[in-house]
Amino acid sequence: MNAHPAMMNWPVDPIDTRGLALWTAQEIAAATGGSASGAFEVSGCEIDSREVRDGDLFFALNGETSDGHRFLPGAFERGAAAAIVDRPIEQPHVLVSDTSSALEDMGKAARNRVDAGIIGVTGSAGKTGVKEALYAALDRGSRGRAHRSVKSYNNHVGVPLSLARMPARTSFGVFEMGMNHAGELAALTRLVRPHVAVVTTIAPAHIGHFSGEEAIADAKGEIFEGLEPGGVAIIPADNPHYMRLRAKAERHAERIVAFGSGPKANARLLDAVPAIGGGTLVTADLGGRKLCYTIAQPGAHWVANSLAVMAAVEAIGGDLGAAGLALAEMEGLAGRGARHTVPARGGDGSGQALLIDESYNANPASMRVTIEQLGATPARRHVAVLGAMRELGADEDRYHRELATPLVAAGIDRVILVGPEMAALAQALGKSASGALAEAIEVDHVQSAAEAAECLAAEGPQGGDAILVKGSNSVGLGALVRALTAREN
Known part of the structure; x- marks a missing residue:
């Protein structure tokens, strides 16, 4: 069979000339200044021996209380092709003086070798979701040449690891960066060197490590x-700390794009209505270009x-049409909004209930948003299992107590509060004689978490x-989510 002329004349992309292996032994040695035991190629990078897959490069990192070299046998049993070590071993390896420094060096080398548009994402809430949405949008538009940090690998180890995993053929890279102390993001962003930097929002997350929200805004x-x-720089126009973020961005960015619904926004919401089948139909103005798209x-x-x-897709030169399709198809992330249908008894007789998994993280802002969304979800009964919010500092009791207002406003029927920090909210919701703010809410x-599972199981998820x-x-x-979804419909 003769090939079609159009296939024979397929345009050649310079990126296609780059190797298919993620790293070769020679490249690893050059990046780290180490000495390779011989020739080999690797297809992935891993720091946890339990997560190693065939062809991975395992970094034997040394922590304060552990030595990664102890886990080398397990890593090779699981299929590691080679390892980064600080002492000679029999298996294929690159010998370096410090394995943690080698990981950072490989992250830098990976960033230097790509000709890709790089986006960095941070914020007090929503950064993982935005990172995943950006990846889905850019991967779709580039036909599979996007890369992103997986899970929440957003710290001093996760960021260089995510960079080291970036293939040389990458067209777009999206990296999440987190922090809970001042100065951490400054170091991470100089590794990532983004072309576009996104701050999702500023809220009192990790505020126990800061003097106030202003200090959080400065750190972000x-x-x-x-x-x-x-x-x-892409910043939230409707946030109270907008001007503080803008002043910081003006010192480093050539262009600033503010997103939101208010007059300061360049990427501005024009309309948002419920979409058929769930989600939202959005009309937005991106500086003179109007878009209409659906969010799942x-x-x-x-x-x-x-x-x-x-705003980020447009700034990096991505395909806005592909971004709209990606948003319309994007499902909730595990621990961050994933929705499950689980078996139930009684209730409306349907035999099933809706489980909304937001178990990965919580701060006062994200708690309010998800409680409001729970209240807006059609259901026979609205049940909230709320775990304590950590790292809130001296105002911990106040932040927990103030959740009573959104719970009442959302019309929540049943609340199970988990952790000693939740005592203030339990009291505000009428658990003691000193308060009866929400007598209609059944509170435990x-x-x-184990006690919460028992409490919920006593009545069982009810139909509807x-x-x-x-x-x-x-x-x-x-763990509670995993137990409930073990028999997911």
């Missing part, structure tokens, strides 16, 4: 310090997130229920 604004020449994810916070996504206060599970990851409510 460090992401602009690493912007490449001609870089674009429900909630006003996702409308705002989508404006940041569209328990100390652990909508159940929200949300709390800081350290509370462990993910």
Whole structure:
């Protein structure tokens, strides 16, 4: 069979001349200044021996209380092709003086070798969702040549690891960056060197480590310090700290795009109406270009997130049409909005209930948003299993107590509060004689995720229920979600 002439004349992209292997031994040695034991190629990078797959390069990192070299046998048993080590071993390896420094060096080398549009994402809430939406949009538009940090690999180890995993053929890279102390983002953004830097929102997350929200805004604004020449800063126009973020961005960005619904927004919401089948139909103005697209994810916070996504896609030179399709198809993320249909008994007789999994993280702002969304979800009964919010500092009791107002406003029927920090909210909701703010809400206060599971199981999810599970990851409510979804319909 003869090939079609159009296929024979397919345009050649210079990126196609680059190797297919993620790294060769020679490239790793050059990046780290180490010595390779021989020739080999790797297809991935991993720091956790339990997650190693065939062909991976395993970094034997040394922590304060552990030595990664102890896990080398397990890594090779699981298929590691080679390892980064600080002492000779029999298996294929690159010998370096410090394995942690080698990881950072490989991240830098990966960033230097790509000719890709790079986006950095941070914020007090929503950064993982925005990162995933950007990846879906850019991967679709580039036909599979986008790369992003997986899970929440957003710290001093996760960011260089995510960079080291970036293939040389990448066209777009999206990297999440997190922090809970001043100065952390400044170091991370200089590794990533983004062309576009996005701040999703400023809220009192990790406020126990800061003097106030202004200090959080300053720390988040460090992401602009690493912007490449001609870089674009994307910031939330409707946030109380907009001017503070803008002042920081003006020192480092060539262009600033504000997203939101107010008059300061360049990427501005014009209209948002419920979409058929769920989600939202959005009409937006991107500086003179009007767009209409659908978001699969429900909630006003996702409308705002989508404006940041569209602004970033346009700024990086991506395909806005592909971005709209990606947003319309994007499902909820595990621990961050994933929705499950789980078996139930009684209730409306349907035999099923809706479970909303927000178990990965929580702060006062994200709690309010998800409680509001729970209340807006059609259901026979609205149930909230809320874990404690951590790292809130001296005002911890106030932040928890203030959740009573959105719970009442949303018309929540049943609340299970988890953790000692939730005592203030339990009291505000009428658990003691000193308060009866919400007598209609049935409230239980328990100390652990296991007790919360027992409490919920005592009555069982009822047919027609909508159940929200949300709390800081350290509370462990993910185990409750896994138990409920084990027999998912």
